[in-house]
Amino acid sequence: MLLKLALQSLLDRKNSVALTCIAMTISIFVLLGVEHIRKESKDSFSSTISGADLIVGAKSGRLNLLLYSVFRLGSPVNNISWRSYQDIAANTNVAWTIPISLGDSHKGFRVLGTTNDYFKHLRYGKKKSLNFNQGNQFEAVFDVVLGAGAAASLNYQLGDPVVLTHGIGDTSFTVHDKHPFTVTGILAPTGTPVDQTVHVKLEGIEAIHQDGNITGNQLQPSSITAFIVGLKSRIATFRLQREINELQREPLMAILPGVALSELWRMMAVFESTLHLISSMVFVAALLGLAAVMAASIRERKKESQLLRIIGAPPSFLFILFQIEALLISVVSILLASTLLYASLTIAQKLISTQVGLHLSSNLFTYNSFIIALSIVSATVLVAALPAFLAYHQAKAVK
Amino acid sequence: MSPNSDDALIKLNQVKFTYSSDSERCVLNLPYWQIASGENVLLIGESGSGKSTLLNLLSGISVPDSGSVVVAGQALQTMSNRQRDRFRAERIGYVAQSFNLIPYLSAVDNIQLATYFAHGSERKNSGSNISGSNKSLEIKALLSELNIVQEHWNRPVSQLSIGQQQRIAIARAVANKPQLIIADEPTSSLDQSNRDNFMSILMATASTHETTLVFVSHDLSLNRYFDRIDSMTDINMSA
Numbered sequence: 001m002l003l004k005l006a007l008q009s010l011l012d013r014k015n016s017v018a019l020t021c022i023a024m025t026i027s028i029f030v031l032l033g034v035e036h037i038r039k040e041s042k043d044s045f046s047s048t049i050s051g052a053d054l055i056v057g058a059k060s061g062r063l064n065l066l067l068y069s070v071f072r073l074g075s076p077v078n079n080i081s082w083r084s085y086q087d088i089a090a091n092t093n094v095a096w097t098i099p100i101s102l103g104d105s106h107k108g109f110r111v112l113g114t115t116n117d118y119f120k121h122l123r124y125g126k127k128k129s130l131n132f133n134q135g136n137q138f139e140a141v142f143d144v145v146l147g148a149g150a151a152a153s154l155n156y157q158l159g160d161p162v163v164l165t166h167g168i169g170d171t172s173f174t175v176h177d178k179h180p181f182t183v184t185g186i187l188a189p190t191g192t193p194v195d196q197t198v199h200v201k202l203e204g205i206e207a208i209h210q211d212g213n214i215t216g217n218q219l220q221p222s223s224i225t226a227f228i229v230g231l232k233s234r235i236a237t238f239r240l241q242r243e244i245n246e247l248q249r250e251p252l253m254a255i256l257p258g259v260a261l262s263e264l265w266r267m268m269a270v271f272e273s274t275l276h277l278i279s280s281m282v283f284v285a286a287l288l289g290l291a292a293v294m295a296a297s298i299r300e301r302k303k304e305s306q307l308l309r310i311i312g313a314p315p316s317f318l319f320i321l322f323q324i325e326a327l328l329i330s331v332v333s334i335l336l337a338s339t340l341l342y343a344s345l346t347i348a349q350k351l352i353s354t355q356v357g358l359h360l361s362s363n364l365f366t367y368n369s370f371i372i373a374l375s376i377v378s379a380t381v382l383v384a385a386l387p388a389f390l391a392y393h394q395a396k397a398v399k
Numbered sequence: 400m401s402p403n404s405d406d407a408l409i410k411l412n413q414v415k416f417t418y419s420s421d422s423e424r425c426v427l428n429l430p431y432w433q434i435a436s437g438e439n440v441l442l443i444g445e446s447g448s449g450k451s452t453l454l455n456l457l458s459g460i461s462v463p464d465s466g467s468v469v470v471a472g473q474a475l476q477t478m479s480n481r482q483r484d485r486f487r488a489e490r491i492g493y494v495a496q497s498f499n500l501i502p503y504l505s506a507v508d509n510i511q512l513a514t515y516f517a518h519g520s521e522r523k524n525s526g527s528n529i530s531g532s533n534k535s536l537e538i539k540a541l542l543s544e545l546n547i548v549q550e551h552w553n554r555p556v557s558q559l560s561i562g563q564q565q566r567i568a569i570a571r572a573v574a575n576k577p578q579l580i581i582a583d584e585p586t587s588s589l590d591q592s593n594r595d596n597f598m599s600i601l602m603a604t605a606s607t608h609e610t611t612l613v614f615v616s617h618d619l620s621l622n623r624y625f626d627r628i629d630s631m632t633d634i635n636m637s638a
Contacts, residue, residue, distance in 0.1 A: 001515040004508065005501070012503035012555075303498040309460065310495070311571070312488020312516035314481055396480075 002317070006324040013297065017329060020293045024333035027279075027286035028376060029340050032369055034279045036341065038272055039368055040360045042265065045071070048192040049228075049257050051123035053237050056080070056088065056244055057226035059251040063267070066260040069100055069226040072110045072193045076102060079223035084250045088229070091243075093236035096121045098228040101205045101221065106164050109150045111198045113205030113224070119145070121230055124192045134158055135185035141203045141219060145185035149195035156183050164200070164208050191359035229254070283376070287383045294326055294387040302394065309395050319392040326384030327377065334373050338364050407469075408579060408611045409434040409457065414466035416452055427452050428636040429466070432629075436578070439605065439612045441622055444631025448638040450615050453631075454581055457613065458491050459483035471578045488516035492572025492580040492610070494601075496587050499568035502557035506547060506567045509556060510538045510574045517575040541570045545600060562593040569601055573608050580605055582614040586621070598624055 010017050049070050057065040058078035067073040089097045098121055101113030116137045119130050135158045137145065144162050146154070156162070162181040181200060189195055203219040231237060237256065244254040298305070305318055345362035352360055409432070416427040427449040434440055444450045455461040456468050459475045460483075468475045471490050475483060487493075500509045514534060542552055545566045556564055565585060572580050582601065586594045602624050605612045614625065622628050631638050 001512060005504070005512065008503050008508070009501075304501060307495075307498055307501065308512075309484075310458065310487070310493045311513045312484050314484040317516075 002321060002324060006321055006328060009301075009321075010325055010328060016293055016297070020290055021329055021333050021336070023286045023289050024330060025336040025340065027283040028333050028337035031279045031283050031376070032337055032364070032372060033341050033344075034275050035368060035372055036345070036364065036366075037360060038275065039366070044191065044359045045264070046261060047125040049122075049124060051121075051127050051230065052228045052257050053231040053234060054229040054241060054244070054254045055226060055257055055260075056229060056252060056254045059253045062253070062255045062260050063264055065226065065253060065255055066257065066264065068102065069228070070193070070257070072102070072112075072197065076225045079225055080227070080252060081223050081250055082221055084247070084252060085224055085227055088240075088244060089227075091240065093231050093233065093240055094229055095232045096230045098122060099202060099224045100226045100228065101202055101223075102225045104164055104205065104208065106162060106198045107154060109147075109154070109196055109198050110193075111164055111200060111205070113200055113202045113221075115202060118199065122194070122228070124190050124194070128190070130190065130194065131188040133186045133188045135183070137185060138199075138201045139184065140182075141201055141207060142181045143184040143201065143204070144181045145187060145199040146183060147187050147193075147195040147197045147199070148189035150198055151183075151186045156186075158183055158186065162198070164198075164204075191361075195359075283379075287379055290326060290329060290380070291383045291387055294322060294384060295390065298322060298387050298391045298394070305391055305395050313395075315392045315395040318395045319388045322388035322391050323381065323384050326380055326388070330377060330380035334376055338369075338373075406436045407433045408436040408438075408471055409613070410467075410469040411456075412467045412469075414456065414463045414468060416449075416456065416461070416463050425637045427456070427463075429453070429634055430636065432634050434611060434613065434627075436611055437609060438627060439602070439625045440614065441625040441628045442613060442615045442631065443617060443619065443628060444615070444635075444638065445617060448631035449635045450631055451583070453635070454583055454613075454615065457579070458493060458581055459487050484516075488513070489575055490578050492575065492577040494565070494568045494572050494580065494582040494585040496584040499585075500556045500564055500571065503555050505553045506542060506556055506559075506570070507535070507538055507552050509567065510541070510571050511535070513571050513574050514538075538570075538574065541574060542567070545570045545604070561588055562596065565589060565593075565597050566600060569597075569604055573604055573610065576608060577610060580610050580612045582612065584616050585614075586616065586618065 055065060055069050057069060057076065058080055060077040064074060064077070068076050085097070085099060088094065096117055098118045099114055102110065104111040104113075119132075119137045122130055124130075132145075133148065135145070146156060150156075160183045162183060164181060181204060187194065202221045202224065206219045206221050229240070231240065241254040241256070244252050308318060308321075309315070342362050342364055345360060345364075349360055349362060411429050411432040413431075414427060414429040415425060417425050442450065442453075452461065456463055456475070457470060459468075459470075459478070462468075462476045462483075466476075470486075473486060473490075475486070478486065500506075501512065504512065511534075539552070543549075547563060547566060547570070551559055551563065556567060559567070565588075568585070580601075585601075586597055589597055598621065601612075604610075614621070
C-alpha cells in the first residue's frame with residue numbers, strides 16, 4: 001500500500017519528477033562513468049605488461065620510456081645500438097629479451113619490429129601469454145603478425161599483402177610500397193595495445209628503410225628502440241638496472257615496469273581527484289535539487305498529509321512515504337544512468353581502444369560500482385530525511 | 400466514568416484546550432458534553448467557536464490540556480500517540496468539507512488505504528483478519544450501495560465530480576465499520592440537489608451501519624435530518 005501510494009503520487013507529478021530524475025541520472029552517469037573509466041584505465045594499464053623485470057631504452061624520462069615501449073604512446077627520443085642490446089642480452093642473469101623497434105605505421109596502426117621471442121615471452125594480465133587465433137609466428141623476413149583489433153579493423157586475412165609506411169600517421173608522405181609484406185599470423189584478443197599493433201620482424205623494419213637490393217647480411221639491424229628483459233632471478237634486478245644506467249659507452253636507462261607504473265598513478269592522482277571532486281559536486285547539486293523538489297511537494301501536499309493523518313496514518317507513515325518517493329527517484333536514476341553508461345561504453349569502446357589504446361570493459365557490475373550505487377542510495381536517504389522530517393513534524397504539530 | 404455504565408458513545412468532562420502559541424486565550428472550555436450511541440447530532444457554530452478543535456479532540460488528533468475525552472469507552476487523553484492514530488483509523492470515519500480523498504488514487508484505492516491503517520495491526524495480533532479478496536468485495540458492495548457506477552471505481556478520483564467524491568468519502572468513512580462518523584461541513588461545497596442527495600445517503604448509511612454521527616455545520620436548514628441539535632455557544636463556555 002505504501003509503495004503503491006508513493007508510486008501513484010510520483011506518477012501524479014510526472015513533470016517535476018521526470019526533471020529531477022534527469023538531473024539525478026546525468027549526475028550519476030558522470031559519477032559512475034568517471035569512477036568506471038578511472039578504475040578500468042588503471043586495470044587496463046596495469047595488466048598491459050606482466051612478468052617483465054626491466055625495460056631498457058635510451059636515456060629520457062622513465063615515464064616516456066614506459067609509455068612508448070609498452071603503451072605505444074608518444075615517440076622514442078633515441079635508439080639503442082644493436083651492440084649494446086647484444087651485450088646486455090648476453091648477461092648471465094638475463095633469461096630472455098624482447099627487442100622492440102618502433103617508428104612506422106600502417107593505416108594508423110603502429111608497426112612494431114621484434115623477434116619471435118615477443119610471442120614466446122611477452123606476458124599480460126595475470127601472466128597470460130600471447131596466443132595465435134590464426135596462423136603462426138614469423139618465418140620469413142616479410143611476414144606480418146597482426147593484433148586482433150588491427151586485423152578486425154583492417155579486415156585482413158591470412159596471406160593478404162600489406163604495404164608498410166615509414167613514419168607515424170595515417171597518410172605519410174613517404175610510402176614504402178616497394179616491399180609488400182604478407183600476413184602470416186593473427187593474435188587472439190588481449191585487451192592491451194598488442195591488439196592494435198602490426199608486428200613484423202626486425203629485419204623487415206630494416207628492409208623498409210633500405211632502398212635497393214636486399215641481401216640477408218644487410219638486414220642486420222643497426223639499432224632498436226627499446227627492449228624488455230626477463231631475468232633468471234629477480235634478485236639481480238637492481239644490480240643489472242644499475243649496470244645499464246651507468247653504462248659508459250651509450251646513455252641507456254633501465255626501468256622497473258611496476259615502479260614506473262606507480263609513478264604514472266602518482267602523476268595521475270591530482271587529475272583523478274579533480275575529476276572525483278567535480279563529479280561529486282555534480283552529484284551533490286543533483287541531490288540538493290531532489291531535496292528542494294521534495295520540500296516543495298511536501299508543502300504542496302499539506303492537505304494530503306492532513307487527510308492521511310485523519311484516516312489514521314501515524315506521522316512515521318508520512319516520513320517513510322516521502323523517503324520511499326525519494327528512493328524511487330534515486331533508484332530509477334541509478335538504473336537509467338547505468339543503462340546509459342553501458343550503452344555509451346559499448347559504443348565508445350572500440351574508438352577508445354584504437355585511439356588511446358585503453359581497453360574499457362562495459363561490465364558495470366563490479367564491486368566498485370555496487371559500492372557507489374549504495375553510497376548514492378544512502379546519500380539520498382540522508383538528504384531526503386530533512387524534508388521527510390519536515391512532513392513528519394508538520395503532521396505531528398497539529399495540536 | 401466506566402465505559403459500560405451507560406450507553407454514551409462520547410463523554411467529555413471538564414475539557415479545556417488552549418493553543419500553546421496563545422496560552423492566554425482558552426479556545427475550548429467544555430464542562431460536560433455527552434452523546435449517546437446511535438444518536439445523530441447536528442453541531443451548529445460559527446467559525447472560531449471551537450468546532451474544529453472539538454472535532455480534533457474527538458478524533459484524537461489533539462489532546463485536551465485538562466479534562467477527559469472518552470470515545471467508545473476509551474479515554475483518549477491517556478493513550479499514546481500511536482494508540483490514538485490506530486483508534487482513529489479503526490473507530491472513526493471522517494468526512495471533511497473538501498480534500499477527503501487522495502486525488503490521484505482511485506475510489507477503491509482510497510478506501511483500501513483507510514482499511515490499511517485500520518487493519519495493519521490486526522493482522523499481526525489476531526488471525527481473524529478479513530482476507531484480501533473479501534475486503535475488496537466489501538469495498539465494491541459499499542461503492543454500489545453509494546451509487547458510484549462501476550466504471551468510476553478504478554479511475555483517479557480527481558476525474559470525478561465533487562458530488563461523487565463526497566459520496567466516495569462516505570464510503571471511505573464507513574469502510575472500517577466505525578462507531579462514530581465525524582462530518583465537518585461536508586455539504587458546504589455542494590449545490591442544493593447534491594446536498595440533498597448527499598444528506599440522504601449519509602443518513603441512510605449511518606443508520607444501516609448503526610453508526611453515531613456528529614455533523615458540524617452552520618446551515619440550519621439541515622436540522623430536519625437530525626435527532627438532536629447542539630450549539631457551540633451552549634456547550635463551549637469560551638465561545
